[in-house]
Amino acid sequence: MLWYALLVLAVAAERVAELVVARRNATWTLARAGVEHGRGHYPVMVVLHTGLLVCCLAEPALADRPFVPALGWPMLALALLAQALRWWCITTLGPYWNTRVIVIPDTRLVATGPYRFLRHPNYVAVVVEIFALPLVHTAWLTAATFTAANALLLAVRIRCENSALSAAVPA
Numbered sequence: 001m002l003w004y005a006l007l008v009l010a011v012a013a014e015r016v017a018e019l020v021v022a023r024r025n026a027t028w029t030l031a032r033a034g035v036e037h038g039r040g041h042y043p044v045m046v047v048l049h050t051g052l053l054v055c056c057l058a059e060p061a062l063a064d065r066p067f068v069p070a071l072g073w074p075m076l077a078l079a080l081l082a083q084a085l086r087w088w089c090i091t092t093l094g095p096y097w098n099t100r101v102i103v104i105p106d107t108r109l110v111a112t113g114p115y116r117f118l119r120h121p122n123y124v125a126v127v128v129e130i131f132a133l134p135l136v137h138t139a140w141l142t143a144a145t146f147t148a149a150n151a152l153l154l155a156v157r158i159r160c161e162n163s164a165l166s167a168a169v170p171a
Contacts, residue, residue, distance in 0.1 A: 001060055001061065001067070001137065004056075004057075004060065004067070004136060004137045005057055007076075007079075007133075007136065008053055008056045008057050011079075011129075011133065012053050014083065015049065015053075018086075018090070019099065021090060022097070022098045022099040022100065024095075025095045025096070025098050025102075026100060026102055028095045029095065029096065029098065029102045029103075029104055030102065032104050033104060033105060034102040034103060034104045035102065035103055035104075035105065035164075035168070036100055036101065036102045037101040037102075037103065037160055037161075037163070037164040038100070038101045038156075038157065038160035038161070038164070039100075041153065041156050041157060041160065042099075042100055044153060045099075045153060045157065048146065048149055048150060048153055051146070052130060052133070052134070052146045055134070055139065055142040055145075055146065056134050056137070056139055056142055058142075059134065059139035059141055059142045060137040060138065060139050063139075063141070065137055065138040065139055065140075066138055067136075067138065068138050071135055071138060072135070072136050072137060072138070075132040075133070075135040076132075076136045078128055078129075078131075078132035079128070079129055079132040079133045079136060081128070082124075082125040082126075082128040082129035082132065083129070085114060085122075085124065085125040085128075086125040086126075086129075088113055088121075089113070089114055089115075089121050089122040089125065090122075091113070092110060092112055092113030092114060092115060093110055093115075096110065097122075101157075101160055101161050101164050103164045103165060103167075103168040103169075104168065105168045106168065106169075106170050107168065107169065108169060108170065109165065109169055119162075120158060120161070123154055123157075123158065126150065126154070127147070127150065127151075127154070130143070130146050130147055130150045131143055131147050134146070
């Protein structure tokens, strides 16, 4: 299980890197008259993502979950693909990417990279990762619980983001 703990810690380090990028990008967008939306759900998102990482470590240890190669290896591949998609989104949006919903009025939507195919590709990465990362080490309870909680949160988040973007983006 040591290698799995290292994987989860690597994902935690990746999250810290995201927060560094997000803070830099927030400063940039706010300096350009960016407006933040959805502050109320942001702390819930932080708790959900932090709780996921804690439970990814806790469930296999406390419930004595084994590593099942037929499940673990494909889930590891999905988790890694989710990370690649996330960073494709981050690099495509550049300074417009953030963990918060901050929109600069009268800015056009980005329609390159993964945004050519989907309106919210970063959320596809989040959904896949929340499902796959726990299943790398058979933490099915964590996968089910956090997938359901994330679905509820994303319903709020996507509605907030769509509303903010439609109000700020020129027709």
